[in-house]
Amino acid sequence: MADLKLIQGDITKFKGDAIVNAANTGLVGGGGVDGAIHRAAGPELDVACRKLHGCPTGEAKVTPGFNLPAKFVIHTPGPIWRDGSFEEPKLLRNCYENSLKRAVENNCQTVAFPSISTGIYGYPLADACDIAVSTIRHFDAPLQVTMVAYDEATYNAFKKAMTA
Numbered sequence: 001m002a003d004l005k006l007i008q009g010d011i012t013k014f015k016g017d018a019i020v021n022a023a024n025t026g027l028v029g030g031g032g033v034d035g036a037i038h039r040a041a042g043p044e045l046d047v048a049c050r051k052l053h054g055c056p057t058g059e060a061k062v063t064p065g066f067n068l069p070a071k072f073v074i075h076t077p078g079p080i081w082r083d084g085s086f087e088e089p090k091l092l093r094n095c096y097e098n099s100l101k102r103a104v105e106n107n108c109q110t111v112a113f114p115s116i117s118t119g120i121y122g123y124p125l126a127d128a129c130d131i132a133v134s135t136i137r138h139f140d141a142p143l144q145v146t147m148v149a150y151d152e153a154t155y156n157a158f159k160k161a162m163t164a
């Protein structure tokens with residue numbers, strides 16, 4: 001079972017083995033947490049991402065962390081919320097599960113996640129938190145996972161999902 005804890009803060013400051021990036025399918029960088037991670041990692045991250053030739057929604061690909069304190073960045077494009085009938089829940093579950101698989105493959109013990117898809121991609125926060133918490137908790141590996149909530153609403157929603 002993966003162990004899960006919650007903090008509020010900036011994921012680019014996470015000192016551990018890997019941080020997860022809420023990316024886009026082109027892996028070309030963007031706004032939100034993706035922009036923050038690219039700024040903090042430095043331009044080499046963009047060069048490394050371009051060599052990966054994109055990533056389908058729900059899958060996950062790894063790069064080094066370059067100037068970040070974390071050793072690796074695991075890039076996963078979340079689903080863009082439409083109305084919930086376009087496999088959004090399954091795709092969001094895949095994001096968490098495939099990111100954790102990449103972490104294990106790279107011998108990571110400590111991994112941090114942002115709240116995937118609940119910013120620019122518009123996934124309803126409470127539902128996304130339930131999916132994140134249950135997928136991480138059911139993942140069978142000795143990983144220490146930290147959810148890094150940037151804003152208070154996200155922190156409170158995760159807290160609720162974790163105590164439900």
Ligand code: AR6
Nearest residue numbers: 010011022024030031032033034114117118119120121150
């Ligand atoms: N640390 C932790 N969480 C953060 C940080 C940070 N430094 N900055 C923002 N967040 P979003 P998405 C939170 O929009 O919805 C990009 O353009 C933010 O408050 O970053 O998956 C990509 O290239 C929110 O709670 O990701 C894609 O095109 C959460 O991270 C698209 O956005 C996710 O918000 C992906 O959209």
